Amino acid sequence: MxxxxxxxxxxxxxxxxxxxxxxxxxxxxxxxxxxxxxPGVVRPLPDGSYGLSSYYGPRCMPVRSASVWHLGQDMGASKSTPVRSIAKGTVVKAGAAPGFGQVVVVRHRIDGVRVFSVYGHVVDGDRWVRAGDSVTRGQRIAGVGSSGTSSGPHLHLEIWRRAYKGAGWTRDPLTWMRNHDASLRTGAAWSYNRVVPTSCTYWTTTKVNLRSGPGTDHPVIKSVPVNRKLTARPGDGEGVWRRVTNAGTTGWMHAAYVSPSLTPLGKLFVQEDGLRLRSKPSTSANVKAVLGRGSAVQQIWPSAGGWTKVYVGGMQGYVMTRYVDSSRP
Ligand SMILES: [Zn+2]
Incomplete structure (x- = not known):
């Protein structure tokens, strides 16, 4: 043999x-x-077909449940752009995986070291290759997709040394690829600035417990209603748990209930002309806008005390609950 x-x-x-x-x-x-x-490594997407979007390292969650320590480099590209193996190797995983939707993982030996390249959020993860297949450098292994926890079509590329997870560790793909004469910047048609914000803003997606530690075995400090503001430091998380601050109290929340955007609770229609959108739930608060009969608003907080918090035309404010309804006037 x-x-x-x-x-x-x-x-x-x-x-x-x-x-x-x-x-x-x-x-x-x-x-x-x-x-x-x-020898040699090639870029996983055709030159000019992609841009550098989210970078390796600490970040704010781009979507609900996303990681805050980004283990890879995101390359924004059109759906189905061919994804190629960066080097010769053996496929160790091809198909569905939590978080990734679909993923292909290839094991290589590069510079005498075992290296794994990981291609996340792909489509056709098991159409072009299967676990156990040998692949050549540049061979098509999948297509760009937006499967799993993702906000749009992109390739999520990870580079692991020694092992994939477990005893392995990740490298910044931008640095690693550049050091292997396959700079991702060189082939990029566009790129976002590599800026890590000092603080992240999130919102609760439902009524959720704020706990004293990262796990359900830690006591609940308080319960926070839906669409309440949270702040966090980029990268501040442990597994699926995020350390967040709500109204001055810091604790831990499950990432599934933490989102960078408000959660619409439903569409409401203004029932009478001249409804005032106010900055606070009070008739003496500032009027931010006057809404006409039939206007649609997004409810963002459950109604309380005769007031409903809504989102309309890029503004948040309060309207009197009795003048809005889920059916058109
Ligand atoms: Zn990514």
């Missing part, structure tokens, strides 16, 4: 060398070494 595999590897190498991918005289081309010695 070994002999056969050697011959196949040698034949592959010959083909690669003939195609000009391996420089004549390079170690791999001249030594007849096995295929894993073929």
């Amino acid at each position: 070994v002999g056969v595999r050697r011959r196949i590897a040698a034949a592959l190498l010959g083909a690669v060398a003939a195609s000009g991918l391996v420089a004549p005289g390079s170690a791999a081309a001249s030594s007849g070494a096995t295929a894993q010695a073929v």
